[in-house]
Amino acid sequence: xxxxxxxxxxxxxxxxxxxxxxxxxxxxxxxxxxxxxxxxxxxxxxxxxxxxxxxxxxxxxxxxxxxxxxxxxxxxxxxxxxxxxxxxxxxxxxxxxxxxxxxxxxxxxxxxxxxxxxxxxxxxxxxxxxxxxxxxxxxxxxxxxxxxxxxxxxxxxxx
Numbered sequence: 001x002x003x004x005x006x007x008x009x010x011x012x013x014x015x016x017x018x019x020x021x022x023x024x025x026x027x028x029x030x031x032x033x034x035x036x037x038x039x040x041x042x043x044x045x046x047x048x049x050x051x052x053x054x055x056x057x058x059x060x061x062x063x064x065x066x067x068x069x070x071x072x073x074x075x076x077x078x079x080x081x082x083x084x085x086x087x088x089x090x091x092x093x094x095x096x097x098x099x100x101x102x103x104x105x106x107x108x109x110x111x112x113x114x115x116x117x118x119x120x121x122x123x124x125x126x127x128x129x130x131x132x133x134x135x136x137x138x139x140x141x142x143x144x145x146x147x148x149x150x151x152x153x154x155x156x157x158x159x
Contacts, residue, residue: 012110018103021068025139032144035087036102039065065096073123090148108132
């Protein structure tokens, strides 16, 4: 496609919601994001996997709260630090992905996209779809399906 100024406009772009865990920036495809909110009233669930911080009520729906820090093996945040949540759906279930912060929506083309680097931490490699190199920063694109894979599918992958 050509813009009015004669320059070629890339048509193969994807929109990503950026989230932060510490200084690291991650991207989630916008079509998987349903809500952005401040999590409140999280009820712990006994014997749940370590990544599950509990359940919360989001507009009358029971939502499983998943800590992205724990899922990625990143040390915990300081007590009292602010946190945000991203509402995601998977197989008819609603999840709240707990992150340190939410950034902006970026429209990125294939020109900045690269495959998952071989030197990326193994805990992250299986949860990533690739990376985008942006002005001195790296945006790690998260695989929502892999992030939310728990139970039998996850155990089968480990075995």
